[in-house]
Structure formats: structure tokens, C-alpha cells
Amino acid sequence: EPEVTQTPSHQVTQMGQEVILRCVPISNHLYFYWYRQILGQKVEFLVSFYNNEISEKSEIFDDQFSVERPDGSNFTLKIRSTKLEDSAMYFCASSETETYGYTFGSGTRLTVV
Amino acid sequence: DQQVKQNSPSLSVQEGRISILNCDYTNSMFDYFLWYKKYPAEGPTFLISISSIKDKNEDGRFTVFLNKSAKHLSLHIVPSQPGDSAVYFCAASPPGDSSYKLIFGSGTRLLVRP
Numbered sequence: 001e002p003e004v005t006q007t008p009s010h011q012v013t014q015m016g017q018e019v020i021l022r023c024v025p026i027s028n029h030l031y032f033y034w035y036r037q038i039l040g041q042k043v044e045f046l047v048s049f050y051n052n053e054i055s056e057k058s059e060i061f062d063d064q065f066s067v068e069r070p071d072g073s074n075f076t077l078k079i080r081s082t083k084l085e086d087s088a089m090y091f092c093a094s095s096e097t098e099t100y101g102y103t104f105g106s107g108t109r110l111t112v113v
Numbered sequence: 114d115q116q117v118k119q120n121s122p123s124l125s126v127q128e129g130r131i132s133i134l135n136c137d138y139t140n141s142m143f144d145y146f147l148w149y150k151k152y153p154a155e156g157p158t159f160l161i162s163i164s165s166i167k168d169k170n171e172d173g174r175f176t177v178f179l180n181k182s183a184k185h186l187s188l189h190i191v192p193s194q195p196g197d198s199a200v201y202f203c204a205a206s207p208p209g210d211s212s213y214k215l216i217f218g219s220g221t222r223l224l225v226r227p
Contacts, residue, residue, distance in 0.1 A: 004156070031213065042219045043157065043202060048212040056212035091156050100147055100206055100213055104156030 002026040004105035006092050012111045016081050021108045023075045023092030032075045033093040033102060034067065036060070043091070049075065082112045116140055117205050119218035127226050132190040134221050136203030141184060145206040147215065148177060148188045150199045157202055161188070193225045 005024040013019050025032055034046040048055040049067055057065075066078045075094070079086055089109050095102035118137045126132045134148075144165040149157035163170040163177045163186065170177050176189045190197055200222045204215040 033214070043204075043217040045214040045216070048214055050212075056210070056214060058214075093156070095213070098213055100145055100204075100215060101159040101162060102213075104149075104158070106154065106156050 002103070004092055004094055004103050006090075006105035006108050008108060009106065010109045010111070012113060013082050015084055015112050019079050019082055019110060021077045021079075021090050021092075021110065023077070023094075023105055024073055025075055025092065025094030026096070026103060027073070029094035029096050029103075031055075031095045031098065031102065032067075032069070034077045035091045035093065035104075036088040037091070037107075038085075038088040046077070046090075079110075082110075084112050086110060087112045116143075117203055117216050117218040119203055119221050121221050122219070123222040123224070125224045125226060126193050128195055129192045132188075132193045132197065132223055132225065134188040134190075134201050134203075134223065136186045136188075136218055138184050138186075138205055140205075140208065141181070142208035143205040144208060146177070146179065146186050147204045148175075149202045149204060149217075150197075151202060151220070152199050160201075190223075193223075195225045195227050198223055198225050 007022045032049040037043045047057045047061045064080045068076050089107045091107045092105045093102040147162040148160040150160050151157045161172050161175050179186045200220045202220045203218040
């Protein structure tokens with residue numbers, strides 16, 4: 001069964017450093033999402049992306065965050081200057097059509113120290 | 114932000130019995146609801162959904178009930194199996210949204226005892 005692949009599975013970074021979280025969505029999917037889950041809290045929407053542009057972003061997704069689909073297969077989330085409170089599990093998701101039942105990746109655990 | 118609430122952080126049931134997971138929401142304009150299941154070290158997996166025009170949707174052992182007047186939905190798993198042990202998230206789609214983003218509850222950890 002096709003999967004959404006996220007790398008790395010765990011990343012530790014110093015506060016203030018830039019990080020790039022990588023995702024390879026399912027190949028024929030057109031709609032892409034990033035969510036995050038701070039330990040013990042809810043899964044929260046960050047951003048949706050379609051047709052090479054952001055469809056919607058949440059209040060969390062401030063100027064420190066950006067997304068890119070650089071080569072037609074990868075979908076990346078960049079955090080320019082990480083803060084301690086950015087420590088969370090980050091999930092990428094994709095869907096073929098406009099639907100809510102999208103497929104999530106296994107996540108990247110980001111730890112900011 | 115408590116638009117979608119799962120008030121029970123955990124639930125333990127015996128194998129073969131019914132598991133009932135509950136979810137409440139505050140915005141009566143939500144028009145689509147989903148349940149996701151999540152195992153440790155994996156992403157959420159879509160389980161079942163229901164549109165606000167329905168009050169029940171069934172898929173095998175899983176049934177979701179929607180009570181719009183009470184702004185409440187529930188997921189029934191019958192019979193429960195040990196492999197159902199996971200965290201279950203309720204999610205809702207905001208009204209007037211074109212991006213298909215979801216608002217999740219905090220999850221309920223289900224343990225099915227053999």
C-alpha cells in the first residue's frame with residue numbers, strides 16, 4: 001500500500017538553528033498538509049498546499065515557517081530559527097483529491113534543545 | 114481552543130465487548146466528522162467518517178453515530194479486539210473551509226484487554 005514517507009524520524013537541533021523536515025507524499029497525490037502534535041496535546045493543523053501554493057495556514061504557521069515542493073516529489077517544512085516550543089511531532093499528509101480522509105506519514109519528532 | 118473535545122483520555126474494555134468512544138464539539142456549523150486511529154510511532158490512520166446530513170455510518174465493526182442537537186458523536190467498536198488498542202482521535206471540518214483542514218480532539222487511548 002502506498003505510503004507517505006517522512007525523514008528523519010527524529011531530529012535534535014539547537015535553539016535558533018534552521019531545520020528542514022522532509023516528506024515524500026504518495027506519487028499521484030495533489031493535496032499536501034503539515035500538522036504537528038506537541039507531546040500530550042492535540043494534533044494541530046499547520047498548513048495546506050495545493051497547486052504549488054499555500055491554500056491555508058494556521059496562526060501557528062508564522063514567518064518562521066515555510067513549505068516548498070522543490071522537485072515534484074518532496075514536500076518540505078522549514079523552520080528558520082527554532083524555538084524550544086517548536087519541539088513536537090510533525091506529520092505530513094497527502095490526498096489525491098479534495099477529501100478529508102488523507103494519508104498521514106509516520107511523523108518526524110523534532111526536539112529543540 | 115476547545116472546538117472538538119474528547120473528555121475521556123483513556124478507556125479499557127475486555128476483548129469481545131463493545132468500545133464506545135465519545136466526542137463533543139462546540140460549533141454547530143461543523144459539517145463533516147472523522148475518526149482516526151493512531152498507533153505509537155505511526156501517523157494517524159483514517160478510520161471512518163460521517164457527514165452532518167447523516168446520523169449513522171457503519172463500516173464493519175466500526176459505527177459512528179452523530180447527534181447534531183447534542184453536538185456529540187461516538188465511535189462504537191463491536192466486538193473489540195486487542196489490535197484495536199490505540200489512540201483514537203475525533204476530527205471535524207470547519208465550516209466554509211476550502212482547504213480540507215481538520216480540527217482534532219485530544220484523543221482517547223483505548224486498551225482492549227485479552
